[in-house]
Amino acid sequence: MDFGFTKGELNGYSINIFSRNPIVETERELAVIGGREKFKMEKGTYKLRLTL
Numbered sequence: 001m002d003f004g005f006t007k008g009e010l011n012g013y014s015i016n017i018f019s020r021n022p023i024v025e026t027e028r029e030l031a032v033i034g035g036r037e038k039f040k041m042e043k044g045t046y047k048l049r050l051t052l
Contacts, residue, residue: 001030013037017046026050 004014015035022028032044 010038013039015039015042 001017002014003017005011013036016033016039017030018033019028019030026049028048030046030048032042032046034040035042
Protein backbone atom coordinates (compact mmCIF):
# COMPACT_ATOMS: atom_id res chain seq x y z
CA MET A 1 0.00 0.00 0.00
CA ASP A 2 1.11 3.52 -0.66
CA PHE A 3 -0.47 6.30 1.39
CA GLY A 4 -0.11 9.80 -0.05
CA PHE A 5 -0.81 12.94 1.94
CA THR A 6 -2.61 15.74 0.10
CA LYS A 7 -3.18 18.36 2.81
CA GLY A 8 -1.50 19.93 5.78
CA GLU A 9 2.08 19.70 6.98
CA LEU A 10 2.74 16.40 5.15
CA ASN A 11 1.28 17.48 1.79
CA GLY A 12 3.19 15.74 -1.03
CA TYR A 13 4.74 13.09 1.22
CA SER A 14 3.95 9.38 1.04
CA ILE A 15 4.61 6.25 3.08
CA ASN A 16 4.86 2.67 1.80
CA ILE A 17 3.44 -0.24 3.80
CA PHE A 18 3.93 -3.86 2.78
CA SER A 19 2.75 -7.04 4.47
CA ARG A 20 -0.05 -9.56 4.68
CA ASN A 21 -3.33 -7.82 5.35
CA PRO A 22 -5.89 -10.52 6.21
CA ILE A 23 -9.22 -8.71 6.36
CA VAL A 24 -10.72 -11.27 8.77
CA GLU A 25 -8.37 -10.16 11.58
CA THR A 26 -9.39 -7.05 13.53
CA GLU A 27 -5.78 -6.21 14.51
CA ARG A 28 -2.78 -6.40 12.17
CA GLU A 29 0.84 -5.32 12.23
CA LEU A 30 2.16 -4.20 8.85
CA ALA A 31 5.75 -3.39 7.79
CA VAL A 32 6.72 0.18 6.85
CA ILE A 33 9.32 0.00 4.07
CA GLY A 34 9.90 3.59 3.02
CA GLY A 35 8.29 6.59 1.43
CA ARG A 36 9.01 10.03 -0.04
CA GLU A 37 10.39 13.24 1.46
CA LYS A 38 10.21 13.00 5.28
CA PHE A 39 9.59 9.23 5.15
CA LYS A 40 12.48 8.39 2.79
CA MET A 41 14.34 5.25 3.97
CA GLU A 42 11.87 4.87 6.85
CA LYS A 43 11.37 1.43 8.40
CA GLY A 44 9.27 0.07 11.22
CA THR A 45 5.78 -1.25 11.84
CA TYR A 46 2.26 0.09 11.54
CA LYS A 47 -0.48 -1.28 13.79
CA LEU A 48 -3.91 -1.36 12.17
CA ARG A 49 -7.04 -1.95 14.21
CA LEU A 50 -10.51 -2.36 12.73
CA THR A 51 -13.38 -1.00 14.80
CA LEU A 52 -17.01 -1.29 13.86
